[in-house]
Amino acid sequence: MMVSFILILLWVAMYRRLWRNQGDLSIGGICQEGSFAHTLYMYVNTVLGKSLQAMEARKLEKLLRQVQSEFGFQIRSWNLVKHIADSSLVARIIAKDGKSYMLKSLFIPAERQRFIVESERRLAQEGVKLARPISTLSKHPFILYNETPYVLYEWIKGKTGQLRDRSDLVALTQVMARLHRRSVRVVYPDDIMPYEHVRWEKEYRDRIDSLKSWAQSHQTPSSPQESMIQRYLPFFEHVAEVALEQLLASDYDNYMNGQVAAKCLIHGDFHQKNLIKHKGQWVLIDFEDVRYDFPSKDLLRLYSMYTRFHPFDTKTFNSMMETYFRHHPLPAGAKRLMLTDFLFPHIVERTLRKQVYASMKTEMLKHWLKQEKRKAMYVSLILSHKQWH
Structure with missing residues (x-):
């Protein structure tokens, strides 16, 4: 004993x-x-x-x-x-x-x-x-x-942010837009080597290969979650290819090479827990992933946190995007490029690669996949109109 x-x-x-x-x-x-x-x-x-x-x-x-x-x-x-x-x-x-x-x-x-x-x-x-x-x-x-x-x-003493509703999302989007706008003016000494995100064409192609690899290795699903993903995966593989086509036809290289002012410093892990309300103002913490990239990377991160517990709806999505562009105006081509990045199924690919789905209940996974599909369909519709309204 x-x-x-x-x-x-x-x-x-x-x-x-x-x-x-x-x-x-x-x-x-x-x-x-x-x-x-x-x-x-x-x-x-x-x-x-x-x-x-x-x-x-x-x-x-x-x-x-x-x-x-x-x-x-x-x-x-x-x-x-x-x-x-x-x-x-x-x-x-x-x-x-x-x-x-x-x-x-x-x-x-x-x-x-x-x-x-x-x-x-x-x-x-x-x-x-x-x-x-x-x-x-x-x-x-x-x-x-x-x-x-x-x-x-x-x-920094204070309470971390929350994403309870649309107003929280809009408020944090404002903070993000101001960060990006002000970062454009940052100039580094010659002895500092700036860090940049991997070029999107490589990122997109690698992640498309990742989606295909998952589909190939899970042809015979071993769980209800895998069966559910198999039903939705052809759609996400298709929109990933469409997003790559949109990227290749865009002015991405001009933006990232500095010919048009759209590239900025992004936080890299922008979400509510990395903001603290201190003396009535939002204070950012944890810049460990800071790098030069396009603004959509931070916006995608924040929005993915929001949609964990909220269904997709066009009014909220439009409010977020319009708030961002109001506080950080961008050329029409840059706006289109941001939407292209929202079209690409980054979050879906990461969920499969990291096997996050394995710990999700089937109904929750089904709901989440539906929302990701609705978002992609709406963004695709906006892109088909050739401009952001």
């Missing part, structure tokens, strides 16, 4: 480490409160959690001493907000003078981190509200610890 109990403890401990490595310590859906499993988990969490926190503290001790030395303040307290091994680390630091900071590392090359920080600084100079990076005493944009860059940011 004792051996079995010890084995259970070890099993829970092992999975606790896995949850920690994934940055998710929640037990919702795993152990119901009041159950034996929940009691056992909480026991292990208490006993082993303290030792794990102590191990993390020891690992971070040298890093925090370096932070104090290079930024010139004494640390009163700190807590680990997020830590995914070799992926990201976020810690909140409170200095002895009471100021709060965020220490962050993405475990990326210094060159890429330098572009991110320089983008944040120059966007802030253009009036974009964001969490500002803080330079070291020697004016460096970050510190290097074990050859990994760590950036110190001001801590």
Whole structure:
């Protein structure tokens, strides 16, 4: 009996480490409160959690001493907000003078981190509200610890955004449009290498191949979800090919080569959780995917988050697009190119490639596929009119 109990403890401990490595310590859906499993988990969490926190503290001790030395303040307290091994680390630091900071590392090359920080600084100079990076005493944009860059940011206090209804979507679209408009004025020093998204022709072709590959490898569906996708996939493969044709006939190269002012800096992960309401204003955080691209990439990201819980309707879609163009006017050809990117089934391809559908209930998947199809049909209709109304 004792051996079995010890084995259970070890099993829970092992999975606790896995949850920690994934940055998710929640037990919702795993152990119901009041159950034996929940009691056992909480026991292990208490006993082993303290030792794990102590191990993390020891690992971070040298890093925090370096932070104090290079930024010139004494640390009163700190807590680990997020830590995914070799992926990201976020810690909140409170200095002895009471100021709060965020220490962050993405475990990326210094060159890429330098572009991110320089983008944040120059966007802030253009009036974009964001969490500002803080330079070291020697004016460096970050510190290097074990050859990994760590950036110190001001801590932004407030509530994250929401996407409850159309008004929320429109409000966040305004923030995005202003970001893009102001980013056009950003100029980098010669020693900063700008980062750009992969060219769309390659992206479209790769994703079309991905859709075809999924269809080929799932000719015999093994689940109701796969059967459902097979019914809709021919439609999405068709609109992907149509979008590629539209792209090849567009002025995409002129826009991306700077001959027409439409290329801008995009956030790369623009959604409600990356905006914080601070002193009555929206403040952007997490620019880790910032790069030069076309505005549709941010708009697609935000809209995909909205449509997770809302059905497609033309009024909402039109309101979003019209709001964007009102705050960031673009040439007619650029508007058409944005719609082309909305026509391409990016979200569908990603859902298949990442196998997100496997955890979706069949009815939910069916509803979502219907909404994606309705969106594509509506965008196709707009493109057939040759202009945006």
